[in-house]
Amino acid sequence: MKIAVLSDIHVGLNRKNTGMDIMSHLIKWIAINTPEVFIISGDMTAGPERSYVLLNRLQGEFPKMKILFVHGNHDIYHEDSKSAYDTLLDFPGNLGNGPVELNDRWVVIGDGGWYDYTYGIEGYTEEQFSIGTFNNFTWPDKTNAHWPSSDQGETKRYLEKLEGWLKDHQHKNIILVTHVVPFSRYIQVKNNPGWDFFNSMMGSKHFGELAEKYQVKKYIFGHIHTRYHEHFNGIEIICNPLGYYPHEWKSANAEEEVFSTIKVIEI
Ligand SMILES: [Fe+2]
Ligand SMILES: [Fe+2]
Secondary structure, eight states, rough: OOEEEOOOOOOHHHHHHHOSHHHHHHHHHHHHHHOOEEESSSSSSHHHHHHHHHHHHHHHHTTEEEEEEEETTTGOSSSSSSHHHHHTTTTBBGGGGGEEEEESSSEEEEOOOOOOTTTTTOOOOOHHHHHTTTEEOTTTTTOOOOOOSSSSHHHHHHHHHHHHHHHHHSSSSEEEEESOOOOOGGGGSSOHHHHHGGGGGGHHHHHHHHHHHHHHEEEOOSSSOOOOEEETEEEEEEEBBBTTTTTOOOSHHHHHHHHOOOEEEEO
């Protein structure tokens, strides 16, 4: 079974900055490569309605392809992020609806996840991370996402939900998907507090602990706009963001960037 993997498409922003229609390149790639499953690990665009429309457009173009999706932080930018989360659950392939069995051996389990400052640098308080401002820059989630609970509370909710599903599917080969980062190994520490302060908003080491506890076979995530594909602690790790044009792209041409970035794995 051919599974395509991509995250952090940020369609709106990339369309604006490149002047090119990113979706049409994505659609062209799918038409040529015909994956049976497409896993998108968050940050499709900004706001739930736009993300929902994009997912439906993609599904409409390829009704037979199974689109599996977890939300990113940008996808729930809304005055009420819980309602944004619920809006996105209307898309059947949203992994927040529950595990999806690909065949009698493999199951995909996931949800967007959030962060609890376990990647925060020393010398700062939880309160400072929760305000999220350093040197006059405020982490955009702080003004654009509005959850009912604290960052730690929301992260705990995701962890409990995922653990319940993992427990129920221990006998299967599990592909775990979140938007946020599960292992500190993928956090870039630059020894520059202006950067490292915001690592607190990259994810939680507790997602990685769950992956190890339940011996998942593959872990797909996004959020950091750096691409990884390797084996770590017995887990195949895939972080495959498109990221922002121009500084995170290798090519100036949107079609080339989309075509060279999308990863295909086989199970
Ligand atoms: Fe992103
Ligand atoms: Fe993100």
